[in-house]
Amino acid sequence: MNLQIGVLGASGRMGRTVCEAVIDDADLDLVAAVDPLNVGLDLRQVTGLPSDLRVSAAPSKPQHDGVEVFVDFTVRDAAMNNLRWCADNGVHAVVGTTGFSDEDLRELREIFVNSNCLVAANFAIGAVLMMRFAELAAPWFDSAEIIEMHHENKVDAPSGTAMATLARMREASDEWLEDPTRKQLLEGSRGGIDSSGIAVHSVRMRGLVAHQEVLLGTTGQSLTIRHDSYDRCSFMPGVLLAVKRIATLPGLTIGLEAALGI
Ligand code: NAD
Numbered sequence: 001m002n003l004q005i006g007v008l009g010a011s012g013r014m015g016r017t018v019c020e021a022v023i024d025d026a027d028l029d030l031v032a033a034v035d036p037l038n039v040g041l042d043l044r045q046v047t048g049l050p051s052d053l054r055v056s057a058a059p060s061k062p063q064h065d066g067v068e069v070f071v072d073f074t075v076r077d078a079a080m081n082n083l084r085w086c087a088d089n090g091v092h093a094v095v096g097t098t099g100f101s102d103e104d105l106r107e108l109r110e111i112f113v114n115s116n117c118l119v120a121a122n123f124a125i126g127a128v129l130m131m132r133f134a135e136l137a138a139p140w141f142d143s144a145e146i147i148e149m150h151h152e153n154k155v156d157a158p159s160g161t162a163m164a165t166l167a168r169m170r171e172a173s174d175e176w177l178e179d180p181t182r183k184q185l186l187e188g189s190r191g192g193i194d195s196s197g198i199a200v201h202s203v204r205m206r207g208l209v210a211h212q213e214v215l216l217g218t219t220g221q222s223l224t225i226r227h228d229s230y231d232r233c234s235f236m237p238g239v240l241l242a243v244k245r246i247a248t249l250p251g252l253t254i255g256l257e258a259a260l261g262i
Contacts, residue, residue, distance in 0.1 A: 005243060006032030006067040006091075008082045010055055014073035014096060014232060016047045021236040022071075023049055028243065032067050034059055034082075035074075059085045069243050072097055080104060087111040092246040094239060095119040098160065109252040116246050118253040121160050123238030127212070128256045130227040131165050134214040137223055138172035141216035145191070149203040149211040157202035158192065161212060169214075170196045 005022045009015035010033035022030040033043055033055045043051040056063060059070065059082060069092040072079050076099035086093040087108075092115045100108075100119065108117055122128060138144065148162040158166075176197035181190050191201035210229040215222060229235075238256050245259045253259070 008072040009074035011035035123235040
């Protein structure tokens with residue numbers, strides 16, 4: 001029998017994309033669409049997808065008895081309430097919502113006992129591999145710079161993925177050359193450099209989606225690792241993978257790495 005999937009945040013940008021990906025997957029059935037927006041409308045009206053499933057306001061019993069995995073792309077506060085419901089009702093959760101605090105993650109680790117929860121800040125498999133490759137390469141190079149490039153509406157910098165890449169490269173090596181710059185003609189031209197010596201540059205530009213390059217250099221050679229997300233659908237293979245593997249990942253899992261086996 002197909003896995004029975006519910007989507008929390010089904011009216012949102014990511015939620016709609018997840019609904020479509022689930023409907024298109026021959027091994028999954030979309031059986032619940034939850035969002036306080038568009039309650040009572042069916043998915044055909046909300047998204048144009050070929051589904052008569054009606055949007056409901058919140059996960060509830062007995063309406064959502066059949067759901068085996070809920071996917072959550074909402075906002076932090078809503079997600080925490082949704083996840084408490086999943087934990088209480090023994091439903092697995094795959095979560096893409098961002099903005100959880102360490103305290104939130106501690107709570108999720110405690111409450112997911114009878115079902116499992118995977119939280120990943122980035123479901124793009126290529127981006128997860130980019131971070132892993134950068135971490136593997138780090139000990140073999142002397143200099144590194146990260147250039148992240150995003151659309152013109154992104155308000156925070158650097159991106160979460162750039163900061164996660166930086167943290168993992170620092171963890172893998174603490175032997176980076178000191179920045180040689182002593183005079184900057186334009187302030188900020190060397191990007192943001194933390195105590196490790198790795199510089200991070202943020203580009204914001206209309207036409208871009210989400211892109212990152214990791215540049216590593218050593219004697220007579222350099223290595224460039226680049227990942228590009230062109231569309232929200234870039235996250236779907238990772239979401240579907242997590243949905244299919246969540247039953248085998250006990251308790252709370254952070255990041256997609258465990259689902260990928262890396
Ligand atoms: P969005 O604003 O388009 O959608 C969020 C939806 O959640 C809205 O429709 C809203 O009505 C709904 N919602 C609010 N409260 C709810 C509740 N209690 N129950 C159910 N639904 C509720 O936002 P988006 O662009 O789809 O992004 C959603 C989240 O996903 C954000 O946190 C974003 O940072 C994150 N995100 C993660 C990844 C990743 O790879 N992990 C990728 C893209 C976006």
